[in-house]
Amino acid sequence: MKTVTLYTDGACSGNPGPGGWGAILIYGEHKKELSGGERGTTNNRMELTAVIRGLEAIKMPCVVELYSDSKYVIDALEKGWARGWKARGWIKSDKKPALNPDLWEKLLALCDIHTVNLHWVKGHADNPFNNRCDELAVGEWQKLKELS
Numbered sequence: 001m002k003t004v005t006l007y008t009d010g011a012c013s014g015n016p017g018p019g020g021w022g023a024i025l026i027y028g029e030h031k032k033e034l035s036g037g038e039r040g041t042t043n044n045r046m047e048l049t050a051v052i053r054g055l056e057a058i059k060m061p062c063v064v065e066l067y068s069d070s071k072y073v074i075d076a077l078e079k080g081w082a083r084g085w086k087a088r089g090w091i092k093s094d095k096k097p098a099l100n101p102d103l104w105e106k107l108l109a110l111c112d113i114h115t116v117n118l119h120w121v122k123g124h125a126d127n128p129f130n131n132r133c134d135e136l137a138v139g140e141w142q143k144l145k146e147l148s
Contacts, residue, residue, distance in 0.1 A: 001115065003063040006054040009123070009133035010046025011068065013141045019046040019082055020140025022082030022133035023054035030056065033132070037140030044072050046137060048103040055110040063115045069130055076120050108130065 005026040012019040023034045034053055038045070047070040055064065060081050068074055076082040085091065086108060087096035110116075121127050124134065129134035 001063050002120075003065065004058055004126045005050070005065045005067070006058075007067045007127075007129040008047070008050035008054055009068070009130060009137050010043055010048070010050050011120050011134060011137035011141055012041060012043040012046055013145055014038055016042050018141040018144035020055065020137040020142075020144070021040070021045065021046040021050035022136025023050045023055060023057075023075060024129050024133055024136075026129075033136060035114075035136035035140050036142060037144050039144055044070070045103060046071050046098055047089060048100055050133070051136070052103060052106050052110060055107075055114060055116075056077075058114065061113050061115075063117065065117050065119065067121050067127070067130065068120045071120065074118050075107070077107075077111065077116070097112050 007024040010021045018037065018039055021035060022035035025032045034057060051066065051068065051073055082104050090101040092100045100145065121130050123130065
């Protein structure tokens with residue numbers, strides 16, 4: 001299987017508020033930037049959307065090296081929380097409803113297609129790809145705010 005590197009980030013102005021997401025796919029010499037936004041959303045929804053859109057852009061099953069500064073995304077996948085929430089009907093271990101089940105459902109399905117290796121990176125630090133994803137995400141919510 002081919003190996004693709006995926007960097008993602010989400011951002012929100014207010015939580016909830018206008019939000020944006022950014023993703024960068026890297027395969028060999030090829031690099032593709034993706035971004036988008038939503039008017040009324042949360043930071044966590046944008047973090048999830050960035051990963052989903054990045055994985056959806058990969059046309060065949062691949063090994064994906066996913067880099068994200070979102071502990072919410074990385075921990076829920078790495079520690080099996082998201083699969084546990086799904087198994088319990090989107091209820092967390094503390095008996096409260098899991099947030100964003102629509103997005104987790106999509107993400108778990110994509111993780112069944114691709115072999116996703118998870119890497120947490122410190123946000124707003126020295127990783128140029130993570131910083132670029134942040135720029136893309138912030139640019140998207142700023143566009144939405146200007147249109148309001």
